[in-house]
Amino acid sequence: VERIAPHLIGMMLSTTINGVTTSGIIREVEAYSFKERGCHAYNKKHTPRTSNMFEEGGCLYVYLIYGIYPMLNLVTGPKDWPEAVLIRSIEPVEGITSQLKRRGKDQFHAKEFSGPGKVAQALGIRTKYNGLLLNKDLIELQIGESVRPLIKGPRIGIDYAGQDALLPWRWADAQSDFVSHRKGLV
DNA sequence: GCAATGATTTACT
């Protein structure tokens, strides 16, 4: 997952829900693996919530955080190798008006799409989409390669992970304004 | 059954 996560930066992610297509370029991600304590499936812990992380890459892992925000993750490993990438920010491309409406905003600002809860809201991601498949059900990822420079640093909000919280597993586009918590990235 | 808590955001001070 630590190899795939940075490669997702620059790729286009889109959803088509009730005929409305919204898309954006991925600008910030974090990697999570069963090998470290920041991951819900640490040590291959299999619970109802984590079960989709054990599926083959291309599966969505969506869960609710703080009772409020869905988090969108892309599962990356082979079966029974629980790893996933959290999509932390996008730069909207298609359906910007729809994305702003879902966010409850009427002014376009980079900060409205920088943060994992904001991304999920803008793309219309709901927890019931947990387990859907990329490029098959509502959500599409266009494979591509970016040549733009990246910056990286520790992940956000996982202090409970001890030393694993220090892993530099958050990546972002160095030239983009669509990045949350730029502090800590080099 | 029940209490604790979180891969966050937002609105305050």
Add this chain to the structure above:
DNA sequence: GTAAATCATTGCC
């Protein structure tokens, strides 16, 4: 910088 919002999941009784 601090705190509230808000509930599914988890772990323990």
